[in-house]
Amino acid sequence: MVTTSTRIAHPLGLELDHIDHGYTIGGVFTPVLDDISLSIAPGEFVALLGPSGCGKSTLLRLIAGLEPPHGGTILAEDTPISGPGPDRIVMFQDPTLYPWRTVRGNVALGHDIAGRKDQASVDAAIELVGLKGFERAWPHQLSGGMAQRAALARALVNDPRVLILDEPLGKLDSLTRLTMQTELHRLWRDRGFTAIMVTHDVEEALLLATRIVVFSPRPARIIADLPIDLPPHRHRDDPRLLDLRKNILTQLGHSADW
């Protein structure tokens, strides 16, 4: 298992300071992020919730360093982020596996880039996401959920200091989803990285996160920032969870009667 790995990353803290961002679509400038300020402590598990298209993935791209923000700064341990780096690993919304690499080759991508040889951690990550036996499969031979799990394994082998997850379990069936949630939670506790996860599933956010940030529709502003002061082992039927869930759904503009 991955937990036998001796490398335990020390988590990275992040400071987002008045972030603005936008895109020009069809000649019209569209603001996407509006004055986002957020301070993420090392080792936190932050869940980002917000309506579709509000700018969550965009914010993750900025944190990853794939694009510079139009306004504001992002500090990682007091140094401004100037580009992508292997301390901040992203699991993208789409699996984007390389079709010319087998599952094993895809999971080993980070090792190849860094020039490391570490077959054991690759196999461990593949086993962790339940893809043992599919090491030699090509991506086109995987189901959507399997591809997503392979992408999760590819992110995990890098021992990131921040793991950035964009709807990591979105394509999984509800049972696999439960297992993966447990695994994700265990990994986060064992390895102690900082986790930032976008999800559409309020319950998932409540089960995993130490803090939930809720965004407005585009351009995204932070409309709620809720610490979840619950013990790490949470139960789905915990009444405090149900209360929080109601609260968040109201923030997101849903009636929470059902």
Add this chain to the structure above:
Amino acid sequence: MSSPNTPSPNQTADTPSGQTATKPGTSSRRPLLPWVAGPAWFLAALVTWRWPDADDFPDTNQLATQFCAIGLALTVAAVLRRLSARAPWAIALGLGFTAWEIIQAKLLWLPRPFFGTPQDLLDVFLTDWRRLGDSLLHSLGLLAVGYGIGAALGVAIGVGLGRSLRFRYWVRPLIRLIGPLPPVALLPLAFIIIPSSRLASEALLALAAGFPTTILTWSGVVAVDPAYYDVARTMGARNRFLVLRVALPAAMPQIFVGLFMGLGVSFATLVVAEMLGVKSGLGFYMQWAQGWAAYPNMYAALLVMSLMCTGLVTLLFKLRDRVLSWQKDGLKW
């Protein structure tokens, strides 16, 4: 990954190949066709040997022996059950040679120097194999150097065009100006400004192979999903990795289309360059044969050339199947 056997046309759905049909334990019929292949060639041998020639042709008995040998080989193949899928073709060829032998060598229906007999062709191979082989080697050598350089440059330039704005700014106009020109149009110029005709031919072949390879590599690299780069970049990949390990493999299907097209243009350029320039190789042999009205030699050279071209295309497709084994399906050559 791919099965090399092409299915024979008269197979039914429940017997996917002759081998499964004769598996022990199954009581289905043994296919008959493989047993006909040998006799078809024995017939060709018999006709060649017993039916008197219409004229004094060389090597008639030699040819009969060859036909006989092929018939024997096919019979052995049938016994070993190695002939199932190719049997119809083997039969058709045997009957075809028989017909050719009858029409031309025995009845002499077609005007003579332009249309040869099978024994004429065999005679060329028996007497002139050294020069034919030498020409083949020359052609192959010229192709290897010219096409090799052109293909390598094409991939490199295509990647440059796809990845670097400054490179694209300077190189694209040149490509647009020179690329679409048929390489043979540059032949006269090349022979003037390049002192060695061999070097000039190699340069033209490189141009012939390079243009399609460049364009298709370029389009392949431009079409790479930017998300592929993002994935590698977040893991700390530098430009070198992005080019060699992301852009190149992602563009590989397109690159092979370019390499294939380049090979075709190279063949055309090769023949013209050999006829007009280097004075060696199969193209030159053919021109010489035509000049001396040695038509059988021309047919022989044509046959060798066609085998060379199809062999090289097959080689390229084999390489493609290896490199692109990750693709779901590709064209089967």
